[in-house]
Amino acid sequence: MENKSTRIAVIGGSGHVGLPLSLVFSKKGFPVTLIDSDAAKIEMLKKGELPFLEEGGTELLKEVKDKITYSTEHSKLSESDVVILTVGTPVDEHLNPRITPVFQVIDQIKPYLRNDQVIVLRSTLFPGLSEKIYSSLQTNGLNVGVSFCPERIAQGKGLVELPNIPQIISASDERTLKIVHSLFSAITPHIIELSMTEAELAKLFSNAWRYIKFAVANQFYMVAVERGLDFYKIREAMMFNYERASDFPMAGFAAGPCLFKDTMQLASFNRQNFALGHASMLINETLPDFLVHQVKIAHSLEGKKIGILGMAFKANNDDMRESLAYKLRKLLQYEGANVICSDPYIEDPAFAKIETVLSLCEMIFIGCPHSEYRDLKFTGQKVIDCWGLYS
Ligand SMILES: NC(=O)c1ccc[n+]([C@@H]2O[C@H](COP(=O)([O-])OP(=O)(O)OC[C@H]3O[C@@H](n4cnc5c(N)ncnc54)[C@H](O)[C@@H]3O)[C@@H](O)[C@H]2O)c1
Incomplete structure (x- = not known):
């Protein structure tokens, strides 16, 4: 996959992590499809309105709004090369991580994945989960590369911080690592490679x-x-x-x-x-x-x-x-x-x-x-x- 021609789908693209990332990739010239189950937020974005405060967000949305494709349908991700997952990962009432919702999203997107695609897990994950997601996809016959690249922005400062924060990357295999390396190199000058569990930690x-x-x-x-x-x-x-x-x-x-x-x-x-x-x-x-x-x-x-x-x-x-x-x-x-x-x-x-x-x-x-x-x-x-x- 060639830099800039890489088609990116962001699942949870209207959220606090997904939106700044979508805007930054779009500004860099990548074709971005923003997918979010919250139809109201999608409608706001289409009108050029931010669903929450994000420094510099209104201006950048105005600039790239018409270049982004918006959808509430997971099927839209089939038109992308890289699928970035940014949904919430809360803990339960016993303060243990909720694993099921992450796998539910994987189940929702599975029918639309292709073997040559790459999933970038951007949400904060319980250590070991990226490996588990990778093996569950393999078990289901999907030879999809999995990568964990944690988001480390401060809330509301994504657009200011994304170009400056060193990006930790990790992946299930060399090809996927190369793809995410090239992708994130387009938005930040510093890339650090770790194993997936090291990156989660x-x-x-x-x-x-x-x-x-x-x-x-x-x-x-x-x-x-x-x-x-x-x-x-x-x-x-x-x-x-x-x-x-x-x-x-x-x-x-x-x-x-x-x-x-x-x-x-x-x-x-x-x-x-x-x-x-x-x-x-x-x-x-x-x-x-x-x-x-x-x-x-x-x-x-x-x-x-x-x-x-x-x-x-x-x-x-x-x-x-x-x-x-x-x-x-x-x-x-x-x-x-x-x-x-x-x-x-x-x-x-x-x-x-x-x-x-x-x-x-x-x-x-x-x-x-x-x-x-x-x-x-x-x-x-x-x-x-x-x-x-x-x-
Ligand atoms: N908020 C931050 O500043 C921040 C910083 C670093 C890391 N994180 C991590 O990033 C992850 C996301 O956090 P957030 O604050 O952006 O959450 P958020 O709730 O703001 O965004 C999540 C988005 O995902 C959408 N969504 C949920 N389920 C979906 C589905 N099945 N299909 C499509 N869209 C779906 C929601 O509608 C929402 O817009 C969490 O793991 C969090 O810990 C957050």
């Missing part, structure tokens, strides 16, 4: 590593605050002109659709023998409880009007998946508070404007540090800001 290690680092900051935050000390003053002193502490994160709600579940996937892979990962989960997930408890020591929350500014899981983004601001809301409501939430990025008729929260609430939690809140003028309200927005 590299992705899980990356996310678990970040999750653990956030947990360290959150634990230190709790240690300081419990003693009436200013965590951010200590943090600043610790980091000032001191290279070895330069990657020490801010505290905050470590949440979203990836870090928690990938840390739990790694724990599951290691027979639940992952003390650091489990400890991090307990620290990160209980930060809202800690904040509510700290307030409760001095104030009853019963009947109080309490505001939460920011419900998304990360700043300047509209993604609320697994956001801990919702857990905070639930905890405050349980204490009898009248909680008024606000978020300039999320459309929810139950949410109030920032000004309403400021005028009605005597206590305000920062649920997500959107830049809109940076210059707010508070007029005597108690502000609970674990993120260090006002430090």
